[in-house]
Amino acid sequence: MIPQKNTFSEGDSRLSDGSLDNIDTVKRVTELEAENEKLRTKIKRFEKLLQGKDEQIHASEEFGRIVSQNMYTCEYWTTPAGELIFMSPSCERLTGYKPEYFYENERRLLTIIIEEDLVEVVKELRRALQDPRNIPSWEVFFRIRRKDGEIRKVRQINKKIYGFDDVYLGKWSSNIDLTGFSEETGCF
Numbered sequence: 001m002i003p004q005k006n007t008f009s010e011g012d013s014r015l016s017d018g019s020l021d022n023i024d025t026v027k028r029v030t031e032l033e034a035e036n037e038k039l040r041t042k043i044k045r046f047e048k049l050l051q052g053k054d055e056q057i058h059a060s061e062e063f064g065r066i067v068s069q070n071m072y073t074c075e076y077w078t079t080p081a082g083e084l085i086f087m088s089p090s091c092e093r094l095t096g097y098k099p100e101y102f103y104e105n106e107r108r109l110l111t112i113i114i115e116e117d118l119v120e121v122v123k124e125l126r127r128a129l130q131d132p133r134n135i136p137s138w139e140v141f142f143r144i145r146r147k148d149g150e151i152r153k154v155r156q157i158n159k160k161i162y163g164f165d166d167v168y169l170g171k172w173s174s175n176i177d178l179t180g181f182s183e184e185t186g187c188f
Helices: 022-069 091-095 099-104 115-130
Strands: 005-009 012-015 074-078 084-087 137-145 151-162 168-177
Touching: 074 091, 084 099, 091 099, 091 151, 091 168, 115 137, 115 151
Parallel strands: none
Antiparallel strands: 005 012, 074 084, 074 168, 137 151, 151 168
16 A cells, blocks of 8 residues: 655645655755754854954953053052952052952951041042032042051042943042152152
8 A cells, every 4th residue: 555645734745654755855854954054154153253252352351461460559449339349469569468358358448547547538538429519539648557567658549430321330549659759859
């Protein structure tokens, strides 16, 4: 007995025993192989695009790392809530502490300030962050006690940071060691 041809759905010709007709099978396999080739081409283009983006990200990260590792000033960024999210490795030169010391507890940024100067630093910080005129930057002078006990004079320049969408992202602080700086000569 020869199996009868039945149509179960559009373009699906099956024999009565349920197997696909060989001509339809070959046609469908050819269509699927063509679709697969198109997908492989799209995937290759996407992979190439991603590779380019990965290279850009890597170059950007490397640039940032080189800049932060070669700064002379102690730079750091705190969020609006006061959380430390970046500190340059050069902060160790000024404070005697590695950045990790401050990442563990950002309040340590205040505890190294000499107590007599701390009141003025906190007052300036509050004024700048709460001033209705929205002060974009400010500076404050204070002394710190380094890890080795040595006292350093610091000029801190602060700037409010905003994202591309004008959302307030926190405060950037640049700390310059003024120890040994002569105001009369303008030299160290």
